[in-house]
Amino acid sequence: MSAPPGRLTLITGPSGVGKGTLVQRLLAHHPQIWLSISATTRSSRAGEVEGEHYFFLSREAFEQQVAEEGFLEWAEFAGNLYGTPRQPVEAQLAAGRPVLLEIELEGARQVRRSFAAGFQIFVEPPSFAELERRIRGRGTDSEEAIGRRLERARVELAAAPEFDAVLVNGDLDAALAELERLMGLAS
Ligand code: ADP
Ligand code: 5GP
Numbered sequence: 140m141s142a143p144p145g146r147l148t149l150i151t152g153p154s155g156v157g158k159g160t161l162v163q164r165l166l167a168h169h170p171q172i173w174l175s176i177s178a179t180t181r182s183s184r185a186g187e188v189e190g191e192h193y194f195f196l197s198r199e200a201f202e203q204q205v206a207e208e209g210f211l212e213w214a215e216f217a218g219n220l221y222g223t224p225r226q227p228v229e230a231q232l233a234a235g236r237p238v239l240l241e242i243e244l245e246g247a248r249q250v251r252r253s254f255a256a257g258f259q260i261f262v263e264p265p266s267f268a269e270l271e272r273r274i275r276g277r278g279t280d281s282e283e284a285i286g287r288r289l290e291r292a293r294v295e296l297a298a299a300p301e302f303d304a305v306l307v308n309g310d311l312d313a314a315l316a317e318l319e320r321l322m323g324l325a326s
Contacts, residue, residue: 152262
């Protein structure tokens with residue numbers, strides 16, 4: 140008997156809410172989950188590794204991949220392009236592995252249209268002030284980039300009711316436990 144096809148879970152929410160932090164904790168506890176590595180035209184931040192955090196592409200190379208329908212979804216965010224390479228996601232699902240995407244709102248909406256069976260989780264901050272503190276505290280973005288991310292965050296937060304579940308990332312351990320529960324994983 141062949142293994143059942145894997146399940147696709149998508150996590151979204153405003154930049155700085157703690158999606159990356161939650162996902163890294165989740166993967167450390169559940170190594171069977173396969174996390175999609177996105178492509179982006181943004182420049183790498185200190186400590187980011189090509190092929191591990193992102194595939195860093197020129198705008199030209201990214202657009203070429205769009206033309207070849209190489210992305211499951213893609214979107215522009217805060218002046219840069221981001222996309223999910225299609226082939227690896229399809230291969231992992233076909234192999235029966237649980238697949239996790241961590242992407243922004245427009246991409247989530249595209250995936251909703253193409254993968255109706257996927258489960259979509261929206262991560263919210265406890266307050267807008269706390270979101271701003273986290274983005275600034277990360278210390279990786281210019282003042283201009285922070286402004287763009289905060290402006291975009293207001294739009295994204297309004298979209299929370301579209302999602303299968305809303306997860307408030309206040310206390311990190313509690314949020315991780317709730318994420319595991321939503322994904323049907325034993326903690
Ligand atoms: P995102 O991936 O959503 O952009 P990050 O995971 O980079 O967000 O988190 C943004 C900042 O907030 C980081 O400095 C991270 O350490 C911090 N952070 C994440 N989750 C929490 C939490 N539950 N409580 C306090 N700080 C958090
Ligand atoms: P960052 O620049 O902070 O790494 O990411 C900015 C935003 O882009 C985040 O909200 C992140 O979830 C989103 N993002 C990362 N990869 C992708 C992707 O492949 N597609 C889409 N649509 N968004 C992505």
